[in-house]
Amino acid sequence: MLINRSAVLGAMACAAMLVSWSAQAQINLTGSWRSWVDQDNKIRLPGPDFDTFMGLPINAAARAAALSYTPENISEVDRQCAPWPVHYIVVGPFPLEIWPTKRLDGSVLAWNIGGSIDRLPMTIWMDDRPVPGPQAANSASGMTIGHWQGDTLVTTTTHIHDGYIYRNGVPNSNREIFTMFITRHDNWLTVTGIVHDPVYLTAPYVLSAVFSIDPTLVVGSPSSMDSTCTPEEEADSAIGNRVPSYLKPPPDILNYTTKLYGIPQEATLGGEQTMYPEFISKIAGQYRRPQGYCTVDCCGSQGSDGKSLMGYNLKVLMCNETNP
Amino acid sequence: MKPIRESHPGPWLRAMTTRVGATVMLWGAGLSAGLPLAGQAAEQPPDTPVAVAPSLQLLAQPMAGDQATWQLPAEYSSSIGPVSVLQVRPDIYMLTVAGVNVAVETGWQATVVIGTAPAETCDALIAAVKTIAQAPIRYVVDTNVRADRIGCNASLAQAGHGFVRTPLGFAAPVIAQQNALMELIRSGPQSYAAAAIPSEVFTLPVRNMYLNDQAIQIFWMPAAQTDGDSMTMFRRSDVVVAGDIMDELGFPVIDLAHGGSIQGELAALNRLLDEFAVSVSPKWQGAGGTLIIPGRGQLCTQTDVLNYRDMVTVIRDRVADLVAHGASLDQVQKSEPARGYDVRYGANSGKWTTSDFVAAIYQSLMAEKRGVKK
Numbered sequence: 001m002l003i004n005r006s007a008v009l010g011a012m013a014c015a016a017m018l019v020s021w022s023a024q025a026q027i028n029l030t031g032s033w034r035s036w037v038d039q040d041n042k043i044r045l046p047g048p049d050f051d052t053f054m055g056l057p058i059n060a061a062a063r064a065a066a067l068s069y070t071p072e073n074i075s076e077v078d079r080q081c082a083p084w085p086v087h088y089i090v091v092g093p094f095p096l097e098i099w100p101t102k103r104l105d106g107s108v109l110a111w112n113i114g115g116s117i118d119r120l121p122m123t124i125w126m127d128d129r130p131v132p133g134p135q136a137a138n139s140a141s142g143m144t145i146g147h148w149q150g151d152t153l154v155t156t157t158t159h160i161h162d163g164y165i166y167r168n169g170v171p172n173s174n175r176e177i178f179t180m181f182i183t184r185h186d187n188w189l190t191v192t193g194i195v196h197d198p199v200y201l202t203a204p205y206v207l208s209a210v211f212s213i214d215p216t217l218v219v220g221s222p223s224s225m226d227s228t229c230t231p232e233e234e235a236d237s238a239i240g241n242r243v244p245s246y247l248k249p250p251p252d253i254l255n256y257t258t259k260l261y262g263i264p265q266e267a268t269l270g271g272e273q274t275m276y277p278e279f280i281s282k283i284a285g286q287y288r289r290p291q292g293y294c295t296v297d298c299c300g301s302q303g304s305d306g307k308s309l310m311g312y313n314l315k316v317l318m319c320n321e322t323n324p
Numbered sequence: 325m326k327p328i329r330e331s332h333p334g335p336w337l338r339a340m341t342t343r344v345g346a347t348v349m350l351w352g353a354g355l356s357a358g359l360p361l362a363g364q365a366a367e368q369p370p371d372t373p374v375a376v377a378p379s380l381q382l383l384a385q386p387m388a389g390d391q392a393t394w395q396l397p398a399e400y401s402s403s404i405g406p407v408s409v410l411q412v413r414p415d416i417y418m419l420t421v422a423g424v425n426v427a428v429e430t431g432w433q434a435t436v437v438i439g440t441a442p443a444e445t446c447d448a449l450i451a452a453v454k455t456i457a458q459a460p461i462r463y464v465v466d467t468n469v470r471a472d473r474i475g476c477n478a479s480l481a482q483a484g485h486g487f488v489r490t491p492l493g494f495a496a497p498v499i500a501q502q503n504a505l506m507e508l509i510r511s512g513p514q515s516y517a518a519a520a521i522p523s524e525v526f527t528l529p530v531r532n533m534y535l536n537d538q539a540i541q542i543f544w545m546p547a548a549q550t551d552g553d554s555m556t557m558f559r560r561s562d563v564v565v566a567g568d569i570m571d572e573l574g575f576p577v578i579d580l581a582h583g584g585s586i587q588g589e590l591a592a593l594n595r596l597l598d599e600f601a602v603s604v605s606p607k608w609q610g611a612g613g614t615l616i617i618p619g620r621g622q623l624c625t626q627t628d629v630l631n632y633r634d635m636v637t638v639i640r641d642r643v644a645d646l647v648a649h650g651a652s653l654d655q656v657q658k659s660e661p662a663r664g665y666d667v668r669y670g671a672n673s674g675k676w677t678t679s680d681f682v683a684a685i686y687q688s689l690m691a692e693k694r695g696v697k698k
Contacts, residue, residue, distance in 0.1 A: 059667065060663075061663070061664055061665070061666060061667035061668070062664075063664075064660075064663035064664035065663075065664030065665065066664075067664075068638065068663075068664055073634075076630070076634075078597060078603065078626065078630050079630060081603070081605060081606075081607075082627055082630075130400065132400055132401070133400060133401030133408065133410060134401075134622065135401050135408055135410045135418060135420055135425075135621075135622055135623060136400070136401065136410060136622065136623060137615065137622060137623040137624065137625055137628075138622060138625070138628065139625070140627075161625070161627055161628060161631075162627075162628070162631045162668075171664075171668075173668055174622070174628075199667055199668050200667070200668075228606040228607065229605070229606060229607065230605070230606050231605070241590075241594045241597075241598075241633075241637070242637075243633070243634045243637040243638055243641070245634075245638045245641065247641065247642055247645050
């Protein structure tokens with residue numbers, strides 16, 4: 001029986017291509033992704049209040065560290081150009097710029113996520129390279145490896161240096177392991193981050209952020225950190241090797257959130273129990289609904305202009321604040 | 325020293341929104357070259373023998389991608405027996421054994437070992453040093469004379485080959501600041517072999533050398549952990565060996581009995597930040613800059629030193645405030661001045677506990693208050 005060798009070879013080539021394509025069936029994440037900060041808006045955009053640790057599974061040490069933190073801390077000359085740690089992707093407000101680093105054969109060696117003006121781009125190595133040893137140095141972006149789990153890119157970051165989870169001084173340690181699940185749904189991107197920190201957290205801290213692709217978005221150069229940063233003397237308290245901190249948290253700001261929103265301090269000071277829905281019923285009796293209209297950050301920092309918060313009925317939310 | 329107090333949330337809320345002080349502008353130029361990758365060879369004469377164990381071959385592979393200049397090069401450690409070996413720069417290694425870090429700089433002229441290790445680890449340490457060494461051990465440098473830091477002085481010196489013959493033959497000289505030698509004499513030098521005793525002491529603020537085509541400077545850090553501490557700066561490699569003044573795993577040990585003080589410890593950390601450790605400014609921090617080998621723990625960058633200095637300063641400020649208000653040591657301990665940092669750096673048992681650290685700060689500040697001269 002004569003066999004058409006060309007046909008067989010062609011079929012084999014097609015099969016090989018299909019297998020190859022299937023083995024590398026990766027979602028293309030390339031592009032500029034607009035950040036929708038209506039989720040955790042208060043935390044991600046204006047930043048949490050001094051005493052707001054609700055929903056964070058922090059331990060007593062983390063709480064104590066945060067309560068001694070002042071914003072003048074980041075005015076230290078050596079700290080002004082220090083970027084936020086890698087988990088800022090889901091804690092911060094900025095868009096994402098995602099681009100691949102490719103091998104000569106076109107396959108993806110690494111994914112890179114930039115886009116923030118104050119976070120170093122992260123590189124997600126896709127080549128199963130070994131993780132550096134425990135003695136290796138840390139950095140803000142850490143060392144990240146990734147793999148595809150179905151259509152979701154799963155990343156693991158280690159070697160993150162000591163920093164902050166929240167901008168009000170809730171710390172992370174250099175033992176943190178940060179995991180992300182990055183899933184694309186057409187033009188939407190869901191990024192779920194999990195912070196594991198055996199030093200400051202009693203349970204994994206899970207949070208997510210949603211982004212939409214936007215070709216018109218200008219996020220600067222791909223890395224966004226291809227820029228200069230020149231520190232200046234900003235605050236008297238941070239000059240000359242002085243380190244700003246509260247010896248004791250001042251009472252007026254220790255109760256800030258409680259006074260403003262009527263939320264009991266048991267909740268505002270956070271802890272693992274405040275993550276779970278049943279905690280609401282536990283503190284329900286202590287909650288005092290503020291009288292009258294809310295005045296500060298009731299509906300996110302973009303509040304009352306009615307334009308920035310997509311789809312919300314601002315009258316229902318009683319957003320009549322005037323932002324400073 | 326001026327404790328910082330705030331009573332109004334105004335500055336806090338203002339600063340929460342945006343950084344306004346730092347001048348940020350786009351820089352059109354390409355990314356900087358970043359750090360040299362692990363494995364890039366130092367300049368050396370072509371006839372210099374280089375012995376690299378098979379287990380270290382991984383170190384010679386440049387693992388970081390070319391584009392990732394905002395990341396530190398991936399630093400892969402290898403093991404030689406119980407000794408973990410991390411190549412910090414082409415010519416500098418951080419060896420970790422029994423929980424302490426030992427720095428080794430090696431080139432065509434000399435191998436210099438900074439800080440040694442507990443006595444029971446000497447054989448393993450020497451084997452590791454010989455594996456990576458490109459030249460004989462010419463010098464051993466003591467960062468202080470605590471027992472776990474000079475345990476291998478004699479073994480390393482005798483395994484080396486100094487430039488000149490001494491009554492001890494060609495044993496490598498042991499360099500230390502003079503006060504370190506005096507502390508050792510006071511503590512009973514008879515328990516150490518002759519080769520373990522520092523044989524080249526310096527009394528000036530700095531001892532300079534020029535070996536392997538680079539300047540090596542050993543700086544005295546007065547009244548820090550002890551009164552005989554030193555830091556070593558490798559100027560071309562841009563690496564500082566901080567000794568136990570920087571302990572990435574714990575609170576610094578303030579040995580009051582041997583001339584240590586909290587103010588001296590902080591002065592040393594501030595000097596490390598102000599004069600030696602430089603970040604990648606004017607780029608955003610995070611990739612590159614000076615590397616610091618701490619007494620224990622991970623290899624550090626300027627950011628790590630900054631965090632450590634801030635931690636020590638904040639705890640000192642808290643204790644100082646209590647001292648200024650006449651608090652007793654018991655009252656100071658009950659106020660938990662190390663709160664927030666105790667889980668990260670403290671210990672409830674062992675040779676140096678959180679309580680020991682707080683007590684040392686208190687006693688150091690009280691001595692200063694009484695005008696006791698260090």
